[in-house]
Amino acid sequence: MSIIEQNKLEPVSLKDVTINDHFWAPRRKINREQTIPFQYKQCKETGRIDALKLNWKQGDPEIHPFWDSDVAKWIEAASYSLATDPDAELSKLVDEVIELISAAQQEDGYLNTYFTAVKPGKRWTDLRDAHELYCAGHFIEAGVAHFQATGKCSLLDIVCRYADYIDSVFGPEEGKIKGYPGHQEIELALIKLYHVTGEARYFRLSQFFIEERGNEPHYFTEEKKKYGPGYFEELFSTFANLKEYNQSHKPVREQDKVVGHSVRAMYMYCAMADLAKENGDEKLREACDRLWNNLHYKNMYVTGGIGSTAEYEGFTCDYDLPNESAYAETCAAIGLVFWNHRMLQLDCDRKYADALERALFNGVISGISLDGKKYFYENPLESLGEVHRKEWFGVSCCPPNISRLLGSLGQYIYSQSDSEAIIHLYVSGSAKFKLANQEIKLNQTTNYPWDGNVSIQLEVENPVSFALKLRIPSWTKSAGLKVNGEMVSLENILDKGYVRIEREWKNHDQIELILPMTIEKVYAHPSVRQNRNHVALQRGPLVYCIEGIDNTHYLSQLSLPRDKELTAIFDQKLLGGIVKIVGNGEITEVYDSEDLYQTKPFTTKSFEMTAVPYYAWDNREAGPMKVWIPES
Structure with missing residues (x-):
């Protein structure tokens, strides 16, 4: 058994987690009541939703290749909200948009407004630039989230048809396209679809996209020879190394330094971690470790922001972290949360949870105003006073991205294995675990992040033996622990920055964690x-x-x-x-x-x-x- 297989964890389901604290609960309420409805309005008024009607004609304002992804992320955010806070009106709105998506899907399963309405006959001719597979990935993520939240198959069936069609087009087999997306995303989405459906073809397709990337002959070079310049040819012609920009400069297993566009990199690393976990693939995991070290020790802002240059929304060189001109795109910090969360399921190491927390509390939520109505695309660490949040953007990837993260926050707090219940983040609320053939409930009470005292109470039907693991953040220097009022030494129970308490637990057992904040x-x-x-x-x-x-x-x-x-x-x-x-x-x-x-x-x-x-x-x-x- 590999190290990965020994240490594999699973996040506790979003539906099994409640959040009722004074920090996150109000933000999630604003996300439900203000942000999600406002984003729907923006998607409607800017033409993103109506583009699904496929009635574009020559002379109309051109549909943007990214638009499908904005609608998909809105559905995903709305679905997470419905999972924890049912809302008949929002559910009806989501169903209406799904009906438009269903009508827009072609007979063979293809689904893309830009290439169906604006560029018919040009499918799969601009993988490098036109975000075809990227949009497909976001549709797939939305379909999975909607199914898990509501139990409805309406969108899941659509994205399965689309994934089946994509699988018939791409792959290593004779006659299939040996290409991969210019903007990674579908790789991680296919793993989610595999988990929900059990269909191994989706897993193999994700693996193909990852393993094919960076091989020679280089696909994007051959694509340009065959089909001509891409959508962003004028912009990309100014880049010093376009292969590094989209992380196709070498096969992923050989990569050891973060380069190029930061969001693309994060989504690719997420898929690499997912595949390493599924396969117990130590070599792929080692590639993730090398990239993680280079990013976190040499290329990350103190806020958890990443990607220092606006020129290509990404990385420059090690230790180049300007403040006033920092790009630090909100989507990139969100991607950093996604990746660290996946690494945490591979290995319950504090460094991943610390990095997740740093990005979440700083580089992510800085991207949205306190009233939930305005956004930062970029997050500088210094301003002369001219930088302000905006209601929307022409390329508006960040607003629905932050909304879906806030909606799904519950799944980042806890994990479990067959014999362990683990708390990564300290948030007042509760979580249900299935351990030792019974349901176990943990209730957290804390004023985090303003105070580091955390009280945890257990609810169990019968006495039960399992290990409870609690993260000791690296920012605290003298943590304390009590179990049922008695002090417990941390000296011999720390495991990679987590306190591990293994014992027989009884109903109403109480744990107190003291994390001094200086x-x-x-x-x-x-x-x-x-x-x-x-x-x-x-x-x-x-x-x-x-x-x-x-x-x-x-x-x-x-x-x-x-x-x-x-x-x-x-x-x-x-x-x-x-x-x-x-x-x-x-x-x-x-x-x-x-x-x-x-x-x-x-x-x-x-x-x-x-x-x-x-x-x-x-x-x-x-x-x-x-x-x-x-x-x-």
Whole structure:
């Protein structure tokens, strides 16, 4: 048995998890009541939904090749919401859109509005650029989510027909296309479809797309020779290495450095982890490990944001992490959550849950306003005051992506094996596990992320033996544990950053986890040239920033003395109720002179600095922002 097979976990089903805390529950409520209806309106008004009617004609505004994916992600987000909070009106709306999708599907199973209405006869001629398989993947994910949420097969049957058709077109067999998507996505979607249907052909097709990528002769080179320039030829002609841009520069098992477009990379790595888990494939897992190390140790922002350049929405070189020009696309941080969640099921190692949590609490939810109506496509770590969230985008992948993550949040909190119940994230609510032939319920009570005290109570019908594992986040330095009121030493029960308590559990047994939250000053690796002599502030899982509204509109003149203490204060009235950080900073006094340069050093004066969680910036009046603060 491989290491992967020994350690395999399964997430607890979304339907078996409830969330009723003060941090996530309000956001999920806003997602249900504001965001999902608003996104439907945007998809309707911008023509994305009506494009499914296939009545486009020459002279009309052109349907975008990505549009199907936006509609599919909206259905997926709505389905997750229906799974936990049934809503007859939303269900009816989803059914209406599914009817349009059904009518748009061709007799052979093909389903794509752009290539059916705008470019008929051009199917599969632009895999590199036109997102045909990417859109198919999002339809498949939506079909799986809708079936799991509602039990209805209406969309699942549609996507199975489409997947069957795609399987008849692509593969290693004689006469089939030996290509793969320019934008990865369908690979992970097919694994989901395989899990729901048990149809092995979907698994093999996912495996084909992954294993074929990067082989010679290079498919995209041959495609261009055969069919001519792709949809984005003008843009892509400016890229130094287009093969690296879409991670087709070498076979996936040989890749060891994150390159190219960050979202494409994350979705591909997700599929690699899925396949490694299904097959017990150690070599594929080793490739994931190499890529994970390169990303997390050399190419990730302190917020969990990834992809530093807007030029091609991706990675540049190791340790290149500019702040003001940081791209850090919301979709990329979401992809990082997806990938770390999959790695966590392969191996219950704290580093994956820590990375998931960092991205989730910082780089992901910064992408949506507190009222759930505006979005960041990119998430800089510094702004002069000109960067603001918007209601929608021409390419609007991020809004429905963040909505589907919020809707499915419950499945990221817990996992289980045959003999273990595992808590990765601390969120008030409950979860049901099937262990030792009975249902076990865990009830969490906590004020996380403002407080690190977590209380867990068990509900069991009969005394039962199993192991309970609790993550000790790397940001806490002196965790404590009590079982039924008695202190328990962590010395011999830590397993890759998780406390493992194996015993016979009885009804109403109580576990208390104490995770002290102190204000930490974070320093970047010296090779990150942009952050030399700067410091970032973190408390618990949250990264902080300073905004002009709380401090001064000349944030560049503010610094933090190394030896001054900082204080955490809960402010119920600020930004929906947050813990802010306050302390003595220093601000440079500017002489009354118009000279741009001078030989006399400037002096400083004390200044009361206030920092707020990074996710909450740009929710008040416009102004500058900084994560990394000069240290004096």
